[in-house]
Amino acid sequence: MALKAENLTKSFGDNLVIDRFSHEFAENTATVIMGPSGCGKSTLLSMLMGILPPDSGTVIRNPAKIGAVFQEDRLCENLSVQSNLRLVVKGKRKFDTELEAVGLAGCEKKPVRELSGGMKRRIALLRALIYEPDILFLDEPFKGLDSDTKRTVMEYCKQKTAGKTVILVTHDKEEADIFAGEIITLE
Helix, strand or coil: CCEEEEEEEEEECCEEEEEEEEEEECCCCEEEEECCCCCCHHHHHHHHHCCCCCCEEEEEECCCCEEEECCCCCCCCCCEHHHHHHCCCCCCCCCHHHHHHCCCCCCCCCEHHHCCHHHHHHHHHHHHHHCCCCEEEEECCCCCCCHHHHHHHHHHHHHHHCCCEEEEECCCHHHHHHHCCEEEECC
8 A cells, every 4th residue: 555545524614625535545556536627636636645634534655755746837937947857856967868758858958937838847747757756646747738749748657657656637538548557536
């Protein structure tokens, strides 16, 4: 077991978002969480990561290095692409291979603020993958990518996360089919 949720409940005011959610997430497996907008997928992810406390219930997480890609890219806009990636690794390192794999070869010295939304999205994903977490949380990680780029990035991500514990939130059936070892649907 990599992660276990027991009776998680979360409300915002009178709005009950998550109601007694329980699940044991298998180690070294990709679990996809799907459901309509507003059903609590991102809230659930935040509770599983320990960012948002549940109103009740518990999260049991074996000591683990956690990585995440949020719905927002959360990059340091004034730093270069390379500097953003170096934030999560020790020592001086080049990222040519990784950048090329996601169609960003030659961008390493550009400030992130000069990149398009899709380029920023790929940098955020690369940073999480380069960190090499034990558990990787992905919240709509491929949004904003055109179909060809999305396919390339999804294949790269699937290759880099093989044999790892991944929790992926998406609305996209294609993404779910590519990644899912297991699918959870929230109502």
